[in-house]
Amino acid sequence: MDARLANTWRLTLNEKNFIKTALLSEIRIDGRKPFEFRNISINFGREDGSAEVQLGQTRVMGIVTAKFVQPYRDRPNEGTLTIYPEFSPMADPSFEAGRSGESAFELGQIIDRGLRESRAVDTESLCIVAGKLVWAIRIDILILDNGGNLVDAANIAALAALMTFRTPECSLGGEDGQEVIIHPPEMRDPLPLILHHLPIAITFGFFIDENVVVIDPIHNEEAVMAGRMIATVNANGDICAIQKAGEGVSQRVIMQCLQLAITKAADITKQIKAAVEAYNSERALQKIKRETTCVGNSVKGDQNQTLDNKGISELVGKYMERLKLISVESYASKILMLRKSNH
Amino acid sequence: MEVDREDGRSQNQLRPLACSRNILHRAHGSASWSQGDTKVLAAVYGPKAGTKKNENPEKACIEVIWKPKTGQIGKPEKEYEMILKRTLESICILTVNPNTTTSIIVQVVNDDGALLPSAINAACMALVDAGIPMKHLAVAICCCVAKSGYVILDPTKLEEQKMKAFAYLVFPNSVRSVLPEGSLRVEGEPIENGIITSVTHGIMSVADYFYCLERGRAASVKLSDFLRRNLQQQSTDSSRAG
Numbered sequence: 001m002d003a004r005l006a007n008t009w010r011l012t013l014n015e016k017n018f019i020k021t022a023l024l025s026e027i028r029i030d031g032r033k034p035f036e037f038r039n040i041s042i043n044f045g046r047e048d049g050s051a052e053v054q055l056g057q058t059r060v061m062g063i064v065t066a067k068f069v070q071p072y073r074d075r076p077n078e079g080t081l082t083i084y085p086e087f088s089p090m091a092d093p094s095f096e097a098g099r100s101g102e103s104a105f106e107l108g109q110i111i112d113r114g115l116r117e118s119r120a121v122d123t124e125s126l127c128i129v130a131g132k133l134v135w136a137i138r139i140d141i142l143i144l145d146n147g148g149n150l151v152d153a154a155n156i157a158a159l160a161a162l163m164t165f166r167t168p169e170c171s172l173g174g175e176d177g178q179e180v181i182i183h184p185p186e187m188r189d190p191l192p193l194i195l196h197h198l199p200i201a202i203t204f205g206f207f208i209d210e211n212v213v214v215i216d217p218i219h220n221e222e223a224v225m226a227g228r229m230i231a232t233v234n235a236n237g238d239i240c241a242i243q244k245a246g247e248g249v250s251q252r253v254i255m256q257c258l259q260l261a262i263t264k265a266a267d268i269t270k271q272i273k274a275a276v277e278a279y280n281s282e283r284a285l286q287k288i289k290r291e292t293t294c295v296g297n298s299v300k301g302d303q304n305q306t307l308d309n310k311g312i313s314e315l316v317g318k319y320m321e322r323l324k325l326i327s328v329e330s331y332a333s334k335i336l337m338l339r340k341s342n343h
Numbered sequence: 344m345e346v347d348r349e350d351g352r353s354q355n356q357l358r359p360l361a362c363s364r365n366i367l368h369r370a371h372g373s374a375s376w377s378q379g380d381t382k383v384l385a386a387v388y389g390p391k392a393g394t395k396k397n398e399n400p401e402k403a404c405i406e407v408i409w410k411p412k413t414g415q416i417g418k419p420e421k422e423y424e425m426i427l428k429r430t431l432e433s434i435c436i437l438t439v440n441p442n443t444t445t446s447i448i449v450q451v452v453n454d455d456g457a458l459l460p461s462a463i464n465a466a467c468m469a470l471v472d473a474g475i476p477m478k479h480l481a482v483a484i485c486c487c488v489a490k491s492g493y494v495i496l497d498p499t500k501l502e503e504q505k506m507k508a509f510a511y512l513v514f515p516n517s518v519r520s521v522l523p524e525g526s527l528r529v530e531g532e533p534i535e536n537g538i539i540t541s542v543t544h545g546i547m548s549v550a551d552y553f554y555c556l557e558r559g560r561a562a563s564v565k566l567s568d569f570l571r572r573n574l575q576q577q578s579t580d581s582s583r584a585g
Binding site for chain 2: 086
């Protein structure tokens with residue numbers, strides 16, 4: 001659909017002046033104080049590695065998937081991590097279907113710098129066979145609702161999804177030790193990714209008057225602001241990345257913003273960890289429920305995750321029977337595929 | 344014939360339904376629909392000025408954008424877009440706003456079988472939320488025929504893969520009216536017996552297909568009741584201005 005003049009959203013002059021004048025008295029139009037973040041709520045989907053984050057009116061979904069690839073020549077021991085941001089036309093009337101604009105690309109780059117270049121995700125643990133087979137992690141970021149400050153929300157969604165994503169366990173085996181066997185989730189627990197630290201992006205908006213700085217701008221404020229800075233920091237006080245655009249701002253203001261960013265990052269890190277903990281414990285409970293219904297009445301006593309000792313072959317037998325059509329077929333075909341690619 | 348389904352449902356039992364409207368703030372209308380683990384999000388923007396190049400400017404135009412969960416947009420997505428567009432064009436009153444375009448964006452959140460029917464239901468609810476004028480609602484259901492000949496409703500993804508054939512059926516919603524019985528019939532049959540859309544995959548005999556239609560129609564009555572309750576409940580909630 002062509003972006004027609006009649007269809008683009010524009011803020012009126014009156015609204016713009018109202019926002020600017022209110023900010024001079026430190027009043028924001030949604031009632032927050034200049035350095036107050038909106039409420040964050042993190043929800044997880046059915047499958048591992050899918051998270052939905054709501055930051056005020058902004059809604060972003062992060063989905064993590066993985067597949068096998070050959071590693072890059074200059075990094076034979078490392079897996080890869082790629083970020084695919086998608087500005088869905090449902091988020092904003094000005095987003096077009098098909099090619100996402102430059103702001104989508106910028107968002108992808110900022111999150112990429114924060115996650116990959118700061119070595120937050122441990123890529124060496126993604127290696128299965130050095131030089132031949134590694135995991136390629138793909139993070140899809142879907143913007144569902146644009147209420148302003150997409151970068152921060154997308155970053156939190158990506159982190160939450162990464163923290164709950166699980167890869168199936170792989171081991172080398174076979175006659176020549178070159179075959180890779182992928183264990184289905186019923187036989188061996190899938191493994192979480194290793195994250196060394198959590199880089200959190202914090203966005204600041206600058207306005208014409210130097211002393212006016214806001215954190216976490218909403219889309220009305222974004223249309224009015226003169227400059228923007230996105231600081232990706234972690235709770236340890238390390239600065240992972242900084243991106244600044246727009247009006248020139250004095251050094252003093254930048255230093256203040258960075259200090260503030262580190263405090264906010266600590267809060268947000270706590271929130272993310274709490275949400276992931278809650279999800280993990282619920283998932284563990286569900287797993288126990290699932291396996292007891294399958295086995296029937298035989299699993300008694302302490303029903304914790306160490307079901308390995310309690311006749312796992314029995315559990316597996318019943319499970320494999322039920323999911324025979326799907327998992328065994330794909331499991332067998334995966335081995336075939338790997339055998340071929342290993343020659 | 345008693346059929347043993349994995350999640351313990353009977354042949355004609357649907358999965359738990361959940362629907363919520365007005366969940367997005369920028370979109371003019373939005374709805375989220377879930378049937379069991381299949382979850383779809385739909386958003387509506389419109390009517391916007393102008394129609395696309397090859398469309399008739401004397402009528403309103405409907406544009407559908409289907410977004411899969413991950414991956415590139417390919418042929419299956421284009422097919423879904425086309426089916427959705429045709430279905431929604433037949434339920435919307437296109438003469439009310441000529442030379443305008445209404446965009447419907449469908450986002451797949453999770454696919455666990457019966458994806459297209461869920462998307463049609465979600466899109467219909469989003470159109471209601473946006474206030475687009477419609478003749479009636481579209482109620483979509485999926486029926487499968489197994490190799491041994493029995494028919495089940497609302498399959499999960501595993502069940503869909505095991506089946507010989509399946510059909511996506513879309514019916515108008517059941518009518519509850521104060522008008523006398525005879526006036527709402529089209530050519531002697533009640534409106535809800537009509538079929539808006541039917542898409543089949545796989546081989547099935549004619550008798551099987553008619554049996555699917557019958558089962559589907561019965562299920563659509565239940566779905567219509569669910570939609571009616573859902574819409575009435577939310578409209579009596581505190582009104583939202585602007």
